[in-house]
Amino acid sequence: MTEPTAAASVQIVCPHCLAANRVPADRPAEKARCGACKAALFDGHPVALTEATFDRxxxxxxxxxxxxxWAPWCGPCRMMAPAFEQAAAQLQPQVRLVKVDTEANPGLAARYGIRSIPTLAVFSHGQELTRQSGAMPLPQLLRWIDAATAYA
Known part of the structure; x- marks a missing residue:
């Protein structure tokens, strides 16, 4: 007799307390809560990251x-911010959207060679897969994220 296998799950880090959580594939991830702090793992908004929280x-x-x-003084960044917010609401929990203020976190900007903003980068398991510079309207942003994450 074979042992039953555990349902597949995916690890999601809580944006509030940074605890790692296993979310079973057979449960709706959009309703998942952190096992440590009990906060929702997804709230439909991008997560602001810092040099201290990025890697985790x-x-x-x-x-x-x-x-x-992005940076607060950047006009194109401010123009794209509502589209990025809408994309987070539409794409979570399949994709996590985060923001890094390069003015407040210059070490991250230097580490990833960010030379123009806004710059979008897609990461999978901590590795950068692709990037795109320049502001995009929501339809273009959604198409780019879909194509960039298709093989992640």
């Missing part, structure tokens, strides 16, 4: 993570 969330989350490297 991006490196340990098993779904694709789209990072928006």
């Amino acid at each position: 969330l991006v490196g340990r989350t098993e779904i694709p993570v789209v990072v928006d490297f």
Whole structure:
């Protein structure tokens, strides 16, 4: 007799307390809550990351993570912000969208060679897969994320 296998699951890092959570594939991830802090793992909004939180969330989350490297003084960044917010609402929990303020986190901008903003980068298991510079309207942004995460 064979042992029953555990249902497949995916690891999601809580954006609030950074605890790693296993979310079973047979349960709706959009309703998942953190086992440590009890907060929702997904709230339909991008997560603001810092140099202190970036590696933990991006490196340990098993779904694709789209990072928006931006700055508050950047006009195109501010123009794209509502589209990025809408994309987060539409794409979570299949994709995690995060924002990194390059002005407040220059070490991350330097580490990833961010030379123009906004720059979007897709990560899978902590590894950068692709990037795109320049602001995009929502339809183009959704198409780009879909294509960029198709093999993540």
